[in-house]
Structures are given as structure tokens and as C-alpha cells.
Amino acid sequence: MKIPGDDVIQLGHGSGGDLTNRLVREVFQHTFDNPILDELLDAAVLEVGGSRLAFTTDSFVVDPIFFPGGDIGKIAVCGTVNDLAVSGAEPLFLSAGFIIEEGFPIPDLRRIVRSMREAAERAGVRVVTGDTKVVGRGNADKVFINTAGIGVIPGGRRLSPRCMEPGDVVLVSGTMGDHGLAILAQREGLSFSTPVESDCAPLNRITAAVLEAGGDGVRCMRDPTRGGLATTLNELAGQSGRGILVKEELIPVRREVRGACEMLGIDPLYLANEGKLIAVVAPEKAEMVLKVMKSLPEGREAVEIGEVLSSDEGLVLLETELGATRILTMLEGEPLPRIC
């Protein structure tokens, strides 16, 4: 039976959850059909002239374009830097493509571009090529930015969910859901006594520190953006073919975020993060890696949240605060469009 609307793009196709995954598999992967794309990693790994490059792209359509803790320019730089960083690459160069709606204020554009430069400086990358397109009023919403990025992966380094082994430890670098909630609060006009800011930040310093401390014991890293921690863990479980168990009480969530989520009826584990790292690490390296993460400001609240199982292949299990265990699924449908 054909579902009405099934053959048109829905907002959920951009949510980063199950609809996005189906679209990517059925339309893009199926058509482009090549082994590099098939890996579906945060960045493609390319062999070029004896070097291993990481190459990635993201378009940013976040609404609002200015939000507590950042703006579309900062997120456009950090998002791509982070996709390179979690692939084990040293991020080096970015491109920037702007699609701007007629009538957009040039002072706002300047502010966004300055914010990109600041984020690029902080991450140690350079924006080396770009493009500007303008569309008529009503044909885009203010400004969209695409960034693509190139990084270099040191020889011999191999990070992949396929390296995950039972007993490996799952670490996160800090609180979950801050970015998603900051956007949502701004959009809904919610205010808090302690405002929640987006965590938008480059991760390449912490990924480099994790790799230095953990060496071959670092199995893979991810940044839990669209779809949040729950979706990213499901991708890791699916790609590794392993089960993952995480304990709800160990997952750090700010009090204000937890409160607002309860009020709004949403789960912080599905909220996007833009400056948080998930690392899956061999048990013998976990303590050292965690120590190094905590020594950096961006990893001060790092903790162990769970482990890789020898059973429950491909599933993510959540041990709740009440001690029960349930399956934590990927994001379904479309709760939060234009979160990044």
C-alpha cells in the first residue's frame, strides 16, 4: 500500500534519523554506487598521491541564524571541522558556499563571515575557496551555508565502527542536547533563569588529544549532531554489528535542558550537539583517554556512559534510572527541522 505523501520529500528526510537514512540509502547510495560513499562515515577517506585525505561536506540551514552560543557561520565551520576531526584527520582547509536571499542585510552577512573566521582561527583551518549565489525573495530563507573540508589522516591510523570489540568503553565529552535545546528555546521564545547556550565548538583539539592518549585503542569517534546521542549510537551499533549498552544515569544532561525537555515532551538523547565527542575506546585505554578529555575545557564534563556488548548485535540498549533496560531506537520522524 502506498502511503500518501510517501513519494515527496518530508521535513523528516532532513532530520538525520531513519527517514534520512532511508533516503540516503535508496536514492544517493544506490545511484552513486561506490565503495567510498558506501562507508557512510562522517568523512570520505581518500588516497591521493601517497597521502590519506578526509573529505566531507555539510549544508547549514539552521533557523534562527543567530542563537545563544553561536550563529550559522560558526556552526558551518565547526560542523565540518568536527566531521574531519572525528574521522581521525587533522582538519586543514574549508570551502564555503553561500546561498543568500535577496534583501538579506549585508551587516548580518559580515557578522556571519566574521564568526566563520573566528571559528576557523580557533580550529586552525583556513577557508580557501568559496562561492556566492543569490536567489529572489521567498526562494530561500535568509542564508544557507555549505562548507566542505579537507584534512590529512596520519599513516596507519584506522578508525571505524568495524574495529569495535565487546568490552570497549563508550565515552562522551560532556552534556547532551545543549545545541538542540538552545535552538528550540530561541525558536519557541522560551526563556530560562540560566540561559542554555549552544555547545557549538571545534573538536579537533580534543580528538587529537584522545588519539594521542589512546593510540590504537581508539576504535572510532563521532559527533552526535542531528538525531542526537541516540541516533549516533544506533549508527555505531548498525555499522559495527555490535550491541551497545548505555546507562541513563551516567549520561550528562544539564538541569535546565532536562527540565525544558520534560516541559516540551522531548528526549534530550535525540537533541543535536555541535561540540561534543563520542569515543569508543578499548577498556585498557579508557581511563587514560578520559583523563586527557577532562583536562581540556571542552571535555571537562567527559564521562563513561556505557560499553560495547557481546550480544544484541546492532541494537542500542538503555539501562534506565529505574534499572530497567529498553531498546533506544534511532530518531524517527521529524521532531526538529533546521537544527543545523
Place this chain on the structure above:
Amino acid sequence: MKIPGDDVIQLGHGSGGDLTNRLVREVFQHTFDNPILDELLDAAVLEVGGSRLAFTTDSFVVDPIFFPGGDIGKIAVCGTVNDLAVSGAEPLFLSAGFIIEEGFPIPDLRRIVRSMREAAERAGVRVVTGDTKVVGRGNADKVFINTAGIGVIPGGRRLSPRCMEPGDVVLVSGTMGDHGLAILAQREGLSFSTPVESDCAPLNRITAAVLEAGGDGVRCMRDPTRGGLATTLNELAGQSGRGILVKEELIPVRREVRGACEMLGIDPLYLANEGKLIAVVAPEKAEMVLKVMKSLPEGREAVEIGEVLSSDEGLVLLETELGATRILTMLEGEPLPRIC
């Protein structure tokens, strides 16, 4: 005196002409401030691990998305392949970022993606990484595609307008204005007894042939997209600090394109091309390079159209069919939005 509307983005900021150049200089270049971006070439040239890479990006917002001779998918692949090719690189890898409007038909998306695959196969490149975002109805116009591309530049090859010398010959690979007119005709509902198709095609075979035949005698290459031949020649003149003289009677323009342009009151020299090459070549290599261009289907109508002058620094002069000489300026204002 401040001009009303001067501080907001106008359609002309995306036309590829003088307004685009000012925006790029004053907002992007000024802020990002690095020597690679300052080159303002079609692709950035990067030194990575002993290799020289070309890296470029373009966003595509062409309206209509399906047009005679191509679609937004084909142009998204060819446009980026061509920016790499004219930089002297062998194009290798592309990224693809989609921004899709809610309600867009998935069969149309499939058609576009298939067209990207076909263009990629023809050009010998692979789409290795991608991203999909969805925005609500009315927040984008159907679909926008960004592609970024990576190519390798062989050691020792140096192409730059700065290499241009008086007496160098200006070659074009075929007729001017076909793409721009095909889009315009479709948009305005014009019909011709012989339909004009977009020339949208990858240029990397012909650029490789030109470089093989011309060696060091090839000073630089460009593809005259937004703003057309006139704008691209002005960029070459400005960046080289040389004058350029072209003869109107030598510039190939299809009869139907010329006729339609007269009717519409537009100049084909300002119409975009998406599969044409401009090459500036040392005089002693010109004959050989032209012969090689003409031997390929995509260069069958290649001709010499002019030369680099020892005077008139930075200006482009057009010798008209009546024998008079006038300055051919860069595209001013905004005649044709969303041409690519």
C-alpha cells in the same frame, strides 16, 4: 551618499559580475584574509603531503531545474569538474550537499541524482561524500545543490593569468551563450525552430588535451560561466594586468542564439556557458593547441578570438564587426539571476 538598498543583498550580488566581485572582495576576502583565497582562482591550490591539490566549491540554484541539455544535477557535477579542470588539475572526487524543499517529488530527486552519476562517470570522478538538508515549504525553491571537488595538479604545472604575455593568443572551444539562452528561453517560454540546448558538459578531457599539446605555452584557462565571455575576459585582464583584444566577428555564436539575443535585447557575450573553455596560449603553441581542441567533439568549433596586448593594461577591447574598437566591460547589475 548612501544609496537606498545598498546595505542589503541584491540579485546582482549573485550574477558573477561587478557586484559579486565587490561583495567577495569587501566581505569574504577582507574577512578571511589569506593568500590562497586572495588568488581568487576557480580553484584553490593547496600543498598537502607533497601533492598539489586543487579544491573548489559551487552552489547551484538554477531555475528551472530541468532544462534543454541538462538539469541541476548535471550542472552541479560539470561546474565543479570544470573549475578543477581549468586550474590544470585532474578532477578526482566530489562532495554533494542537497538542500531540498519539503514536498519536492522524490522521483525528480532520483532523476537529478542519476544525472549527477552520468555526468560524474563521463568526467571520470566519484561522488564520495554528501549531505541532505530539508527546509519547509516556501523556505527554498525546490532543490539547491552544492558540490565541492578535489583534483591533483601534476608537479611543475603553473597556470595563472600572471603568466600571460603580450602576443599570447586567446582561444575558445566553441559557441558562446548557449547555456544562458537555453535557461532564459525555457523561463520565458520562448521556442525556436531549432531548439537551443545548454552546452553543460565536463571539460576535463579537453583541458588535459590542451595541456598535453601546449605544455608550458598554456598560460591559463577559464570556463566562462556566470557573466559570460565578457566578464571572464575582464577577470583575466584584471588579474594579469594586461590588455586583451578580441574580434567580434571571430567569436562564435549560434545563429539562433544571436537572433534570440537581438529580440530580447541582451548580449550573448554576457550569457553563461557551462561547457566551454577559454585558453590563453603562447603564440608558437596556438596552432597545435587549436588543432587538438578541434579534434575533440567538445572543441569542434574552437577558434582563435583575440590576443594579449602590450598596452591597455587591465582592459578588454572589442573590435566590432564594423571595425571600431570599444571597451568590453564586466557584467554590471543583474540581467539573469539563477542561471546556474
